[in-house]
Amino acid sequence: MLPELGQFALVLALLLAALQAFYGIAGPAMGRERWMAAVIPAVAGQAVMVATAVACLVASFVGNDFSVSYVAENSNSALPLFYRVAALWGAHEGSLLLWIFLLAAWTVAVAIGATRLPPRFAARVLGVLGVVSFGFLLFTLATSNPFLRLDPPAPDGRDLNPILQDPGLAVHPPILYTGYVGFAVAFAFACAAMLEGRLDQQWARWTRPWTTVAWSFLTCGIALGSFWAYYELGWGGFWFWDPVENASFMPWLVGTALVHSLAVTDKRGLFKSWTLLLAILAFSLSMLGTFLVRSGVLVSVHSFAADPRRGIFILAFLIVMIGGALVLYAWRAPALKSTAGFELGARESFLLFNNVLLVIAAGTVFAGTLAPLISDALGLGTLSVGPPYFNPTFMISMLPLLALLSVGIHASWKRGRLTDSQRALFFTLVAAAVVGAGLAFGWYARGRLLTFVGATLGVWIILSSLVDPIDRWRRGLSLSRAVLGMTVAHLGIALAVIALTTVQSFTVERDVALAPGATASVAGYEFRFEGVQSVEGPNYDAIGGTFMVTRHGEAVAVLRPQKRQYWVQHQVTSETAITMHHGNNLLIALGEDLKAGGRWSVRIQVRPLVSLVWFAAFIMALGGALAASDRRYRAAAGALAPARTASAAEGAR
Amino acid sequence: MNRFLLPLGLFVLLAVVLAVGIVHSPTKGLIASPLLGKPAPSFSLPDLADPSHQVRSVDLRGHWYLFNVWATWCGECRAEHEMLLKVQLAGVVPLVGLDWKDDPAQALTWLKQLGNPYQAVAVDSSGREAIDWGVYAAPETFLVNPQGIVVFKQIGALTDEAWTREILPRLAPPRAAGS
Numbered sequence: 001m002l003p004e005l006g007q008f009a010l011v012l013a014l015l016l017a018a019l020q021a022f023y024g025i026a027g028p029a030m031g032r033e034r035w036m037a038a039v040i041p042a043v044a045g046q047a048v049m050v051a052t053a054v055a056c057l058v059a060s061f062v063g064n065d066f067s068v069s070y071v072a073e074n075s076n077s078a079l080p081l082f083y084r085v086a087a088l089w090g091a092h093e094g095s096l097l098l099w100i101f102l103l104a105a106w107t108v109a110v111a112i113g114a115t116r117l118p119p120r121f122a123a124r125v126l127g128v129l130g131v132v133s134f135g136f137l138l139f140t141l142a143t144s145n146p147f148l149r150l151d152p153p154a155p156d157g158r159d160l161n162p163i164l165q166d167p168g169l170a171v172h173p174p175i176l177y178t179g180y181v182g183f184a185v186a187f188a189f190a191c192a193a194m195l196e197g198r199l200d201q202q203w204a205r206w207t208r209p210w211t212t213v214a215w216s217f218l219t220c221g222i223a224l225g226s227f228w229a230y231y232e233l234g235w236g237g238f239w240f241w242d243p244v245e246n247a248s249f250m251p252w253l254v255g256t257a258l259v260h261s262l263a264v265t266d267k268r269g270l271f272k273s274w275t276l277l278l279a280i281l282a283f284s285l286s287m288l289g290t291f292l293v294r295s296g297v298l299v300s301v302h303s304f305a306a307d308p309r310r311g312i313f314i315l316a317f318l319i320v321m322i323g324g325a326l327v328l329y330a331w332r333a334p335a336l337k338s339t340a341g342f343e344l345g346a347r348e349s350f351l352l353f354n355n356v357l358l359v360i361a362a363g364t365v366f367a368g369t370l371a372p373l374i375s376d377a378l379g380l381g382t383l384s385v386g387p388p389y390f391n392p393t394f395m396i397s398m399l400p401l402l403a404l405l406s407v408g409i410h411a412s413w414k415r416g417r418l419t420d421s422q423r424a425l426f427f428t429l430v431a432a433a434v435v436g437a438g439l440a441f442g443w444y445a446r447g448r449l450l451t452f453v454g455a456t457l458g459v460w461i462i463l464s465s466l467v468d469p470i471d472r473w474r475r476g477l478s479l480s481r482a483v484l485g486m487t488v489a490h491l492g493i494a495l496a497v498i499a500l501t502t503v504q505s506f507t508v509e510r511d512v513a514l515a516p517g518a519t520a521s522v523a524g525y526e527f528r529f530e531g532v533q534s535v536e537g538p539n540y541d542a543i544g545g546t547f548m549v550t551r552h553g554e555a556v557a558v559l560r561p562q563k564r565q566y567w568v569q570h571q572v573t574s575e576t577a578i579t580m581h582h583g584n585n586l587l588i589a590l591g592e593d594l595k596a597g598g599r600w601s602v603r604i605q606v607r608p609l610v611s612l613v614w615f616a617a618f619i620m621a622l623g624g625a626l627a628a629s630d631r632r633y634r635a636a637a638g639a640l641a642p643a644r645t646a647s648a649a650e651g652a653r
Numbered sequence: 654m655n656r657f658l659l660p661l662g663l664f665v666l667l668a669v670v671l672a673v674g675i676v677h678s679p680t681k682g683l684i685a686s687p688l689l690g691k692p693a694p695s696f697s698l699p700d701l702a703d704p705s706h707q708v709r710s711v712d713l714r715g716h717w718y719l720f721n722v723w724a725t726w727c728g729e730c731r732a733e734h735e736m737l738l739k740v741q742l743a744g745v746v747p748l749v750g751l752d753w754k755d756d757p758a759q760a761l762t763w764l765k766q767l768g769n770p771y772q773a774v775a776v777d778s779s780g781r782e783a784i785d786w787g788v789y790a791a792p793e794t795f796l797v798n799p800q801g802i803v804v805f806k807q808i809g810a811l812t813d814e815a816w817t818r819e820i821l822p823r824l825a826p827p828r829a830a831g832s
Contacts, residue, residue: 069784072781072784151779151781152779152781281660315668318671319668323665327661370670
């Protein structure tokens with residue numbers, strides 16, 4: 001009964017999305033007030049229906065209803081309740097449903113915020129969101145219905161993929177998706193502006209907080225995903241440049257560019273068409289990412305054949321959405337001329353460099369990610385592109401970006417003179433170089449040039465970011481949340497750069513064979529292998545190893561990595577054991593039983609500062625949240641009052 | 654014409670590449686089967702030729718067989734069909750089909766038109782059985798030994814290469830091949 005109810009709710013949601021799209025776009029175009037008034041009820045109705053569908057699927061998972069195909073494929077009666085709920089987004093169909101649910105949530109938030117916008121513009125924004133939602137609902141119902149029944153029902157389920165049975169998984173996709181979906185709002189604002197044929201600074205002010213919040217969520221999602229990969233996959237690393245990671249990283253890079261370009265449009269009314277293009281691009285990459293991750297077009301194009309309609313549908317949908325937006329862009333953007341100019345050394349220039357470099361970075365990642373697909377499509381054989389390609393190409397655009405950051409934040413709008421801040425910049429650079437050299441060649445004593453460059457850039461960004469806030473604080477001036485948020489986000493980037501270069505330069509990895517009682521010493525730590533014993537979990541058997549970790553005879557920690565064999569899928573997963581000690585991250589993964597006197601192969605890694613990488617990402621996200629909560633975005637209501645009456649009068653005519 | 658058309662042009666180019674990618678999907682998958690080296694799932698499913706009769710895994714014990722998952726909606730399966738007929742002609746190992754999420758009437762027509770390489774075809778219209786086999790997509794082929802253990806899995810169409818390099822060597826014990 002519940003699955004049928006869920007499916008019915010999805011169909012109703014599809015119809016309501018169609019109404020929302022039609023009234024939202026046709027209403028303002030034809031000047032029909034009543035049509036525009038119908039948009040909000042459609043938004044609300046759709047949200048209720050989508051929430052009902054999600055509740056029905058969750059209920060099927062919780063109630064172990066294995067007559068539902070999706071539940072049978074991704075859950076099991078022995079699976080703990082927590083993962084039975086998280087299994088909702090354990091595979092393609094449920095992930096799409098989650099996507100739609102989050103889009104509905106964002107749409108409701110926009111509808112609430114839109115009461116402050118001119119009604120015609122608000123209707124158009126919601127209309128475009130309706131188109132997006134309609135497409136995803138249609139795709140789900142036509143090719144990826146999570147409510148399909150099995151007849152006869154399965155006696156038990158095939159279980160959730162064991163590597164996904166982890167608390168990290170439970171929180172990581174919803175947060176990542178919230179970020180992805182959030183760019184739909186920026187996309188809708190861009191399309192609405194193009195439909196209106198008008199884009200002013202006020203538009204940028206409306207769009208900025210939404211974009212920044214989406215960006216913050218995406219940042220958190222990527223960090224959580226990376227953290228999860230680090231301790232769950234047991235490969236010993238936090239970033240692998242694999243297609244799934246790249247799929248989330250590309251929208252992040254373009255989203256970062258968009259956040260900066262919106263700042264220019266907001267403050268100076270420049271970069272208008274460029275901002276529009278970035279908004280389209282960020283969302284396009286988000287959609288592409290969603291599909292790539294869950295349909296596996298890159299991991300193996302073969303998965304599309306599971307249902308040939310799926311691949312075709314995705315492509316058709318992308319062509320309609322992205323192609324449509326780009327046609328609109330080609331048609332309307334030429335009219336959006338920027339009148340103001342700026343000098344070479346002005347802040348606008350630096351933000352332009354920032355944008356260009358970020359887009360180049362996204363482009364290199366994009367090329368590397370799609371290269372296997374393209375070479376395969378052209379019949380050049382399968383090839384894979386790995387870190388040897390990504391690391392250097394990515395650095396080529398990132399190093400200048402980081403170097404320009406410190407100068408850029410001290411440049412003034414419009415005029416290209418740095419006189420006031422030149423001294424501060426120079427001193428911070430010298431100080432940073434000293435600290436960087438100390439860190440690279442003194443503290444760790446075996447640094448390379450890259451370590452020095454990375455540490456110097458990171459420290460320089462920290463010092464130069466703090467110059468203005470400290471100055472204002474000393475003069476007793478208040479600091480707006482927007483500026484504070486920017487500073488915090490830049491500090492986050494700086495910490496990330498320092499952490500990444502340190503990890504990259506000073507990680508020690510050892511694969512050793514240990515008999516019980518034997519000791520391996522790695523990077524000044526002694527790891528004594530105590531032996532293994534069997535452990536039984538709720539839905540798996542495991543072999544657990546015990547390791548005593550000491551440093552100079554002093555106890556540091558007891559680590560218990562496991563090798564788990566899950567009952568249903570017979571998959572073996574390696575549960576790493578991790579501990580922190582003085583900023584060093586110690587990781588042990590149990591390898592194979594070597595069948596020789598109880599000897600086991602063991603992977604031991606000591607990574608300095610790796611935790612700081614994820615911490616830095618959360619600092620960045622925090623900066624985004626601070627900036628988005630600035631008063632000037634909320635105060636926009638007052639400034640808008642005359643505009644609203646004007647457009648209402650226009651609508652009445 | 655103008656620079657505002659450039660993004661559209663690039664996008665069209667990308668769409669074409671993706672379209673080619675989807676149509677011309679590679680046959681090599683990267684997914685390892687959790688079933689390899691494990692007993693094949695036991696099943697008892699209606700026979701396509703005669704639904705009152707059951708195709709049962711117990712009856713297949715004691716012989717090698719190739720378990721081939723296919724469907725009429727699967728374009729790659731049509732391409733694969735010729736290879737299956739070759740396998741049948743070789744007469745080394747019987748083919749057992751699993752008609753997956755398919756219309757039995759269409760499946761019968763397909764076999765009538767293209768030739769029937771199978772010893773028997775089991776019908777799995779709900780897709781329930783394929784879940785037990787861990788099927789990601791059609792076509793997939795499993796080689797099952799006389800003890801009922803899955804020893805090899807081909808994801809995507811069965812190729813000449815897979816047949817000669819992977820399947821034949823597993824069927825023939827090394828010394829028999831030499832003599």
